[in-house]
Amino acid sequence: MDWIDLIVIPVIKGIILLLLLLTSTAYLTYGERKLVARFQVRLGPNRAGKFGILQPLADVVKLMFKEEVVPGHVDKFVYLLAPILAVVPAFAIFAVVPIGPDFHLFGRTISLHMADINVGLLYVLSIASVSTYGVMLAGWSSNNNYSLLGALRTSAQMISYELPMGVFLVSLLLISGSLSLVEIMSAPRPLWAWIWLWIAFPFYFICMLAETNRSPFDLPETENELVAGYQTEYGGIKFGLFYLSEYLHMITTSAVMATLFFGGWRGPFVDQFPILSIVYLSIKILALLFLFIWVRASIPRVRYDQLMKFGWKYLLPIALIYLAITAVLVLALG
């Protein structure tokens, strides 16, 4: 372990990951607009460049060059802090997601994940909770009824849905016996464990929809009752950061789900050709992102009481029953 291993390689990996994530987020917005358009039998953006491929670039440039307005009635420090707090955790979660197997370059072993911490799962949970603060503080500091209501809803929603999500993760923990994402992914799983985990996947996915504030659980920003919720007072690139964090969250949660439920970067022939690992992971992430967008195009937004009722009266009991059965299964079969 010399300084190259400690500093240079992580910095290079981090920069590459950041750039990769930023670009893919930009193109996720394009992909979503295009896909939702096709779901609605429309064409979607197609004016900027061929097939509108430059649309995200145009969007970003537009947001960047907008006038920076800070309304007079806001709590300025918190107001400016909130978008940063929303974006940073979304990036940070990706640090524990394994992207591929270790490979050797110039006599060094380089692992394709930023960090393999032994409490990776807890890290994911806690960092995901931090992003709630971004939304909360945005709503609070905006000093605006709609923003505050939106933020209140978000916090209630995120807390309600983090609970079943945590319980499902505990079940996963029982099966894999480790908190490290790398180990969860690479540990061999018997067939019954795979099938049993996939039964939990739809419920976990619903939790993730609520966690990322995606339709049909995008209550914090219900346009028809809350103007735009916590984003109302934000403009320009500050709004852009919230937007970025939402889509980044989609990508990171998809990556985490792919790692936990679908074996991450593993796939056929990946041992012979390590480069395939990135392809497999990308395919899995893209499939999950498609699911996110598909759900958005299909299901209308739920009412606030329905959201709470579903979280507490259905999801949580299901998660607890699932946990109990998992424990029995692990004891009997594992």
Place this chain on the structure above:
Amino acid sequence: MAIKELVEGTREIAKAMGVTLKHLAMPPVTVESPDQPIMVYPRFRGRHYLRRYENGLERCIGCQLCEAACPTGAIYVEAAENTDEERRSPGDRYARVYEINLLRCVFCGDCEEACPVEAIVLGHEYTLANYDRRDFILTKEELLEPPSPNVIIRPEE
């Protein structure tokens, strides 16, 4: 009760997602407007134009009936006598000035109805945006040379 609701809900969501997936496979219905022609009905009432006879003479005889019929006063006609040296229309008189203010026009088609010689007609052109308010007043020259609109006429059932 709760289980029944859950099963029911799952079925409905699956149904909804099936519907959207079916629509994903359909070709888009969007008409890319300036590039692709728009479907209009044959009797669509767009920008006006003044017709001529086959021999090149103007149909308009400057009778000003359209000006009288116009409910918004968008039409202004000034007639002049035809002479043997300079003959514009078959009748005694012709329209020396014929102006239509598109900002006032409501495209009701009453001018068409009023015209005894079928000179003024509403065409299919509908892209009437302009940068200058002055350009919304169509002069006689503009009315005599109508632009060919980028439309396809919908067959009448």
